[in-house]
Amino acid sequence: MSRTPPTRSSTGPIRLGPQAHAALRPSVAAAVTSGFWHDRRRVNAQVGIPQGPALLEAAGNLHNLRLVAGDAEGSFVGDYPFQDTDVYKWLEAASWQLAQDAAAGRGTSALAAEVDRIAALVAAAQQEDGYLNTWFQSGKGEGRYSDLRWGHELYCAGHLIQAAVAHHRATGRAELLEVARRFADQIDATFGPEGSGKPLDTFDAHPEVETALVELHRETGEPRYLELAAYFVDRHGHGAHGHEPYCQDRVPLREADTVEGHAVRQLYLLAAAADLAAETGEPALAEACARLWHAMVATKTHLTGGVGAHHDKEDFGDPYELPNERAYCETCAAVASIQFSWRMALLTGHARYSDLIERTLFNGFLAGMSLDGESWLYVNPLQVRDGYVDAGGDHSSRRTRWFRCACCPPNVMRLLGSLEHYLATTDGRGVQLHQYASGRFEGEAHGLPIIVSANTDYPWQGRIEITVEETPVQPWTLSLRIPQWCTEYTLVHADGGEPVDGVVLDDGWLRVGRAWAPGQQVVLELEMRPRLVVADPRVDAVRGCVAIERGPLVHCLEQQDQPGGGLDAVTIDPAVPLAVKERPDLLGGVVTVVAGGQRHTLPDAGWWPYAPATDTTATADSRAPGRAMELTAVPYYAWANRGTGSMRVWLPTG
Amino acid sequence: MSRTPPTRSSTGPIRLGPQAHAALRPSVAAAVTSGFWHDRRRVNAQVGIPQGPALLEAAGNLHNLRLVAGDAEGSFVGDYPFQDTDVYKWLEAASWQLAQDAAAGRGTSALAAEVDRIAALVAAAQQEDGYLNTWFQSGKGEGRYSDLRWGHELYCAGHLIQAAVAHHRATGRAELLEVARRFADQIDATFGPEGSGKPLDTFDAHPEVETALVELHRETGEPRYLELAAYFVDRHGHGAHGHEPYCQDRVPLREADTVEGHAVRQLYLLAAAADLAAETGEPALAEACARLWHAMVATKTHLTGGVGAHHDKEDFGDPYELPNERAYCETCAAVASIQFSWRMALLTGHARYSDLIERTLFNGFLAGMSLDGESWLYVNPLQVRDGYVDAGGDHSSRRTRWFRCACCPPNVMRLLGSLEHYLATTDGRGVQLHQYASGRFEGEAHGLPIIVSANTDYPWQGRIEITVEETPVQPWTLSLRIPQWCTEYTLVHADGGEPVDGVVLDDGWLRVGRAWAPGQQVVLELEMRPRLVVADPRVDAVRGCVAIERGPLVHCLEQQDQPGGGLDAVTIDPAVPLAVKERPDLLGGVVTVVAGGQRHTLPDAGWWPYAPATDTTATADSRAPGRAMELTAVPYYAWANRGTGSMRVWLPTG
Known part of the structure; x- marks a missing residue:
């Protein structure tokens, strides 16, 4: 492993020793x-x-x-x-x-x-x-x-x-x-x-x-x-x-x-x-x-x-x-x-x-x-x-x-x-931004300090402005993590909006190796379209279900947001496009995802909740159509802040 | 509640007192x-x-x-x-x-x-x-x-x-x-x-x-x-x-x-x-x-x-x-x-x-x-x-x-x-058979003893021969439980095979009220066709799955019986008719149910087992077709008698 250990150490957790066999070291003097x-x-x-x-x-x-x-x-x-x-x-x-x-x-x-x-x-x-x-x-x-x-x-x-x-x-x-x-x-x-x-x-x-x-x-x-x-x-x-x-x-x-x-x-x-x-x-x-x-x-x-x-x-x-x-x-x-x-x-x-x-x-x-x-x-x-x-x-x-x-x-x-x-590291040859938050992060190249700052409304928006505040004159590499959930992104110069060239995607890292000048600014834009996700079929607990994500946020349904109350009778319709709705009024200010779904009539199964399969019940799309409804999904991190009630991350499709 | 308490008590558990407010009493002198x-x-x-x-x-x-x-x-x-x-x-x-x-x-x-x-x-x-x-x-x-x-x-x-x-x-x-x-x-x-x-x-x-x-x-x-x-x-x-x-x-x-x-x-x-x-x-x-x-x-x-x-x-x-x-x-x-x-x-x-x-x-x-x-x-x-x-x-x-x-x-x-x-009770006006096992059960009517015997290969077969061994001359009611899982049955006279008439189905009980003679025999035949069952949609754990039952027996797949080993990649095809196979060689002698299924290629999901839904994966029938195979289901009670291995009662349909 080729390493060029930086000369200064982080003041936070994990102050790697000078001889540590590590690819990266925590950013020195990071701040959010x-x-x-x-x-x-x-x-x-x-x-x-x-x-x-x-x-x-x-x-x-x-x-x-x-x-x-x-x-x-x-x-x-x-x-x-x-x-x-x-x-x-x-x-x-x-x-x-x-x-x-x-x-x-x-x-x-x-x-x-x-x-x-x-x-x-x-x-x-x-x-x-x-x-x-x-x-x-x-x-x-x-x-x-x-x-x-x-x-x-x-x-x-x-x-x-x-x-x-x-x-x-x-x-x-x-x-x-x-x-x-x-x-x-x-x-x-x-x-x-x-x-x-x-x-x-x-x-x-x-x-x-x-x-x-x-x-x-x-x-x-x-x-x-x-x-x-x-x-x-x-x-x-x-x-x-x-x-x-x-x-x-x-x-x-x-x-x-x-x-x-x-x-x-x-x-x-x-x-x-x-x-x-x-x-x-x-x-x-x-x-x-x-x-x-x-x-x-x-x-x-x-x-x-x-x-x-x-x-x-x-x-x-x-x-x-x-x-x-x-x-x-x-x-x-x-x-x-x-x-x-x-x-x-x-x-x-x-x-x-x-x-x-x-x-x-x-x-x-x-x-x-x-x-x-x-x-x-x-x-x-x-x-x-x-x-x-x-x-x-x-x-x-x-x-x-x-x-x-x-x-x-x-x-x-x-x-x-x-x-x-x-949030950020240095390998002595540049700076790596692992997480996107507005702040300043210090790294090192050629034995000299690098300071980059980030400005973003992430995770609500996918735009991250990165400014090189302090830099050696020699070239070094800015590495930006492209999140695993992200399938579309752009990296452009803030000045003029032209794509940054010479960029390499390297196993999750977008590497920008070049000479930098103080004040130089690039903009990473991560596409934040909401999406439905499914699980490996071996995850039995979520068979026949999808979940809603947007950016790094997993969403969930809380019963408080759904017309008609509880979630037992609710299914999601994956064919209805997801929409995004900003809700500054809700849960300290969140972006919600709105989906299409149905509220079904719950079966009256009598005393035994199992029944012989018929042609229509042996497959997952078994239920009679329900009443169409709008589903409002909130970020999972914000759940259980409004008293008790039912909640689901994984939503049945039928 | 109209009661005619029998004059003699069971020698087993729950010897109800003479004044007990109970509809039924355990059979006196039962034997399997x-x-x-x-x-x-x-x-x-x-x-x-x-x-x-x-x-x-x-x-x-x-x-x-x-x-x-x-x-x-x-x-x-x-x-x-x-x-x-x-x-x-x-x-x-x-x-x-x-x-x-x-x-x-x-x-x-x-x-x-x-x-x-x-x-x-x-x-x-x-x-x-x-x-x-x-x-x-x-x-x-x-x-x-x-x-x-x-x-x-x-x-x-x-x-x-x-x-x-x-x-x-x-x-x-x-x-x-x-x-x-x-x-x-x-x-x-x-x-x-x-x-x-x-x-x-x-x-x-x-x-x-x-x-x-x-x-x-x-x-x-x-x-x-x-x-x-x-x-x-x-x-x-x-x-x-x-x-x-x-x-x-x-x-x-x-x-x-x-x-x-x-x-x-x-x-x-x-x-x-x-x-x-x-x-x-x-x-x-x-x-x-x-x-x-x-x-x-x-x-x-x-x-x-x-x-x-x-x-x-x-x-x-x-x-x-x-x-x-x-x-x-x-x-x-x-x-x-x-x-x-x-x-x-x-x-x-x-x-x-x-x-x-x-x-x-x-x-x-x-x-x-x-x-x-x-x-x-x-x-x-x-x-x-x-x-x-x-x-x-x-x-x-x-x-x-x-x-x-x-x-x-x-x-x-x-x-x-x-x-x-x-297994059996009496209410002082006849005998109730709750469970079907070969044996003798004593009840009472008109203050006199009734003895009925049952002869059956249940649960392997649905035929139960019931013989009145001892009876008062006055009419009394033989009550036979029709199991909740059973949708077809017949009750005929053993002598000639004519249907027994005057029979009433009363909330799960088949009531035969008539005069009986010693040695008189009726035959109850419960249809034992194997069946697939599904659960109430609120039972999230088994969404998109069916289970196999036959008579009172829940069946399961054990990996030992399936070609190709483990069960992670196996689905059942509910459209393939179930078959019954007697296996005197297996697990002390059982009747197995044979179903049609598929063995799939397991996804190589990389390091994260969740993925964006596509049009084909957002519904339950998402997997590419697998290799057709025969599934052998054994009675659940007999599982885990052949060392360790995987087992499933509920089988995914897709």
């Missing part, structure tokens, strides 16, 4: 300045992140820290051994937000004070030898590292490390990083291969510490952390946890041929493997990551980018087992999928990884947060039935203020807080 | 003498039940009883607080088997000795005050009745009572009944409404004690047991368990409009409610039972009769949420469904309840036991994918010798052991 993602991030900054401390206080997480520090009376509050991670993920989110605010020159004193206060609670809770876990320290769990199948101690350590790395990168301050190092050293002294003299030769059944240790290595330069990460990744699949798929222990990663078990665990493990492959350059590990990514995407990913088919054990299902109403598609799994895919994008330079990131960001991920930033979805199904009974709990299809198991909300916060770092 | 069910019951008698004690010993259940009796060292073995029920259900099954053997004049000394031995272990484990639960007595659980959400103490008591009642009915002996009474009295002294002076006003979140207490009342005449059962049933739905659907506590039963929560819990509760409605005659309770039965069958029952859509929490799903590969359809839920439906059949006299029983018995229930009686399925899906990965555990689609949670096998044993009592 307006438009769709800027609006979502503003909600995160103004509502999401600021509400964190009060919610963590109410849920007992901060009390638990004070409790084990000796600064509070009582006992552990909460049901799970991993509750400290809610605090750590919030600290990570807030740290990225501090960096973002600092880069934008905004005052951040209130947030900075909260970060200081909560980081101090964490530091005070740490034990003398570096260990830190309030569940076990409070006596709720029995015996340190005695239950690595369920105890989540290293998982918690991983999130602490991630928070500390973010805090250090964002603020330059070392207090939290020091806490993380002491814990990492305690873990390093405890876990190791048989014969190493370390007491425990096993791993935490919930991965996270692995990818965190790679980042800690990147931040500190300490090789022991990289070695420890590699040891943990390699330890999977040898039976330490009974070869359970749930524990990512059925087979070693390098031998696996599909993703399986708990989706978040699988994806955090794969993110670590991709991190290691980048740092070590091991081909077998990189190949395993690519193979498993492809198996996941080709056979186990919902149209929304959501993954994890099973509620039971939060598992991946079998290939093509992609249910609608019981799609688990945990919000955390969307975050984990993006983290894994982004590392693969950096490692390989292939555009398809960012295709999946785009789909997941705009759909399966973003649906997890309400439009107002105040409530959440833990699971993200593709269908809610007319007869849905809300039994409450974390897995409700009604948005919830906070969960008993509150892993998802701060996971959304930390990804939104650092999103600018997932 | 040959044919399909006789063969299945012989496997149960010769393999299933005899293997019980060794399996219960190996799993620790008997050790646990000895442990708390002070006759063993060590600690509780097993993971669940309800493990005593495996012993109790086996005792119930063995007791029914003893009764069956005695009625057939067979020697039973070995089984009787095992029953005596294990009943003595149970008696020895009981505490002075009547309490008995090895989980709590061994200290594994903390504090009697302290965790009624999960402790299962009354659930265990219920199965002990059922075993004791069966033992008493079967053998006339009182030792085990005395153990059950002492426990019931302890429970009665502990639980009662506020103000009753009893310490606990709540209920066990897993119903079973309720229906058991009704049977104990029937066996002993003690009214307190009936009152206690009514108290427990009424206590549901008022928030004692946080209104959780899982605990059957969301709403009171009389206000519910659908079945919900844990399927087995719901159905055991409903069985108790139907028992109470029969004993008390309360119309509101009978109406609620009928309403919930209809909601379950019309919207939440799989084609196999299986119920419980969710693995997660073993719950019912939403209406029409009936997945194939993730159908949970626990074997115990099939047993519970049959128990509830049979009580409704007795209560109301309606044929539809026995229609569902027939469907469940031959399909969703029977699939739970292997052909050789040595291994089991806990869950009974309607599809196993080509890419299925067996992660082992209780919920595997591979048959298992015994489960960690071994509730299902002894549940199958006890239902098969008492099956003759679910």
